[in-house]
Amino acid sequence: MVALQNVVVVGGSFVGWSTAQKLAAALPATHRVLLVEPHTHFHHLFAFPRFAVLPGAEHKGFVPYTGIFSKLERHRVICARADQIGDNNTLILDRTWDETGSRELPFAYLVIATGCQLTPPGTVPAGVDDKLGGVAYFQGLQADVADAQRVCIVGGGAVGLQLAFDLKEVYPSKDVTVVHSRAQTMVHFDPALHEIVTARCAELGIDLVLGSRAVVPSGGFPSGVGSANVVLLDGRHVPSDLVIVATGQTPNNALAAAIPDAINEGNGFLRVLPTLQLDAESFENVYAVGDIADTGSHKAARPGMEQANIVVKNIMGAIGGHQPAASFERAPAAIHMTLGLRKNVLFVNPPKTGGKPRIVHREDGRDDMGVERVWKSRGVDVTDAQGFYL
Numbered sequence: 017m018v019a020l021q022n023v024v025v026v027g028g029s030f031v032g033w034s035t036a037q038k039l040a041a042a043l044p045a046t047h048r049v050l051l052v053e054p055h056t057h058f059h060h061l062f063a064f065p066r067f068a069v070l071p072g073a074e075h076k077g078f079v080p081y082t083g084i085f086s087k088l089e090r091h092r093v094i095c096a097r098a099d100q101i102g103d104n105n106t107l108i109l110d111r112t113w114d115e116t117g118s119r120e121l122p123f124a125y126l127v128i129a130t131g132c133q134l135t136p137p138g139t140v141p142a143g144v145d146d147k148l149g150g151v152a153y154f155q156g157l158q159a160d161v162a163d164a165q166r167v168c169i170v171g172g173g174a175v176g177l178q179l180a181f182d183l184k185e186v187y188p189s190k191d192v193t194v195v196h197s198r199a200q201t202m203v204h205f206d207p208a209l210h211e212i213v214t215a216r217c218a219e220l221g222i223d224l225v226l227g228s229r230a231v232v233p234s235g236g237f238p239s240g241v242g243s244a245n246v247v248l249l250d251g252r253h254v255p256s257d258l259v260i261v262a263t264g265q266t267p268n269n270a271l272a273a274a275i276p277d278a279i280n281e282g283n284g285f286l287r288v289l290p291t292l293q294l295d296a297e298s299f300e301n302v303y304a305v306g307d308i309a310d311t312g313s314h315k316a317a318r319p320g321m322e323q324a325n326i327v328v329k330n331i332m333g334a335i336g337g338h339q340p341a342a343s344f345e346r347a348p349a350a351i352h353m354t355l356g357l358r359k360n361v362l363f364v365n366p367p368k369t370g371g372k373p374r375i376v377h378r379e380d381g382r383d384d385m386g387v388e389r390v391w392k393s394r395g396v397d398v399t400d401a402q403g404f405y406l
Contacts, residue, residue, distance in 0.1 A: 020090060021047045021124040023331060024107055026098045028053030028081065028273060029061070031306030031320030032129030033394075037084055038328045039127075040091045044335065048090040050121065052109065054097040056396060057081065057147045061139060062317075063385045065179040066354070067154045068137035068185055068260075069161055073384035074154040076391070076404045078147040085393020094121070098271055103128070105301065124301065125331050128272065128286065128294075131307040132265035132315065138175040157260075163241045164258035165190055170230045170237070171194025172247065174353060176262035177213055181356040184220040192222045195246065195253050197229040204314055204349050206373040209363050216355045228252060235263060265315070267308055275299060285310035290343035291330050292323055301334070303327045314349035322347070357381055 023043060025036040028051050042202040043049065057078035067074040085091040087322070096109040107121040133139070137157055140150045162168065167183060169176045172194050173255075184192045200210045201224075217224045228250040237259040238244050246254040267284035278296040280287050286304040287295040288311060295304040305327050306320035313319040322342050330340035348365035357359060358381040366375035391398055398404055 022050050023047055023125045023127070024050045024052060024121060024123040025127045025129055026052045026107070027129035027131055027268075027306075027308075028055065028058060028084075028093070029131050029306075030317040031131070031324055032127075033058060033084060034321050035127055035129055035305055035324040035327055036091075038324055039331065040085050041086050042328055042332055045090075047124065047335065048092075049085070050091070050123075051081070051084065051093045051095060051096050052096055052107070052121070053081070054110075055094065055145050056095055057150075059139065059150070060387055060390050061134070063387050064137055064139065064154070065175050065262075066182050066383075066385055068157045068179060069182045070357075070383060071155070071158045073387060074158070075147070075151050076384055076387045077154070079328070079391050079394050080396055080406050083397075086395055098130075100274060101271060101302070107123075125334070126302045126307060127303045127327055128302065129306045129320075130268035130271060132267050134175065134265050135171070135261050135263055137179065137260065138262060138265075154185055160241050160258055161187070166190070166193075166255060166257045167257050168193045168195060168246045168254045168256035169262055170195050170246070170259060171196075171262035171264070172201040172213075172224070172226070173262065173264075174202070174351065176260075178202065178220050178354050179260065179262060181216060181220065181354065184222050185356045192220075193225060193256070194222060195225045195228075195230050195248065195254060197227070199227045202351075203227070205351065205363060206365050208373050208375065209351075209353075209361075211362070212355075212361060212375075216359070220356070225252070225254065230254075232261075248250070251347050265307070269308065272296075272304075280310045283310065290304075291340040292327050292344055293330070293340060303330070309345065311344060313344075313346050316349070316351065318350060319347060354381060354385070357383060 019207045034048050039051045060077045063077050081093045094113050096111050099108045100129050102108045109119045165281050180194050201213050202209045228248040230246045244256045269279050273277040275296050288294050288309045292303050305323045307315045326342045329342040350364040352362050359377045360378050362376040
């Protein structure tokens with residue numbers, strides 16, 4: 017029997033999942049997809065700010081990978097962490113992956129979809145790879161939020177703002193402050209989104225402090241509930257009982273650290289060709305997709321899904337003996353942003369040619385953000401409430 021050729025996808029978040037699933041549906045019988053992911057469950061990151069505040073649905077934010085390949089049995093998920101790209105088209109894992117006890121995973125093609133490391137609660141803390149640990153983290157943060165009267169959120173990006181909106185709606189009597197270092201929130205979007213955000217903050221009674229950075233103590237802000245004084249560079253103070261940091265994202269680029277010129281030293285993302293192949297000599301069969309790829313696109317799931325289509329086309333072409341030809345084109349940045357438990361807005365930047373942003377306001381939000389639909393879309397059909405604890 018001829019051994020199957022491995023097409024390895026590293027990273028099982030939104031874009032990695034999409035890439036692996038589309039590859040599995042397209043590959044010939046000579047190839048299989050191996051998805052390498054250290055977390056035991058898919059993390060529905062979009063709902064994490066909500067689950068940091070509102071109890072009752074946090075267990076639904078972690079979805080089993082059992083439905084990713086449906087009945088395509090030759091493909092599989094390997095629960096492991098990819099340490100480095102080895103010699104002769106191999107990936108070195110942090111644990112054994114097959115019956116021979118090897119940590120070396122050979123590949124014909126490799127897709128790096130490692131994304132960026134967010135700050136909790138935009139994700140779970142480092143080292144929390146299982147569902148029980150993730151659920152426990154959010155339940156602990158929910159308890160801290162309930163106990164605190166004055167909450168300071170450092171960071172006015174999507175995670176920090178959505179956390180603030182939910183917190184103030186669930187606990188209207190609490191003092192909520194958002195500290196943002198820039199004069200405008202959501203800086204990658206048309207200023208009209210900043211206007212929507214500031215109006216919503218005013219409506220809910222959230223104190224939005226702009227234009228000065230919080231001074232992070234040498235040991236970091238205190239964890240849990242306790243008296244804290246957030247000092248800003250301009251001398252202002254924000255007295256708090258609980259400080260939640262929701263700043264920035266760090267590219268997960270360690271896998272390519274040993275490849276010359278693979279990392280853009282200016283921003284940490286992986287340099288790619290328009291075909292999404294790694295822009296490094298002798299790595300034509302290695303691709304980068306999603307947030308980790310230096311495409312110039314807004315870092316979000318939707319453009320990453322479009323990039324997944326390009327990668328699949330190019331790998332299929334290469335298997336057929338053709339040079340990769342499909343290339344990725346940037347689209348205007350877009351976001352579906354919650355403004356509280358019910359209100360939300362779909363916002364799309366104007367095209368490069370000019371015009372106005374597309375803005376769609378809705379009031380159809382649900383407490384669990386409709387996360388049950390995510391389980392179904394991930395191939396996990398839950399017949400009773402206990403099924404969401406899998």
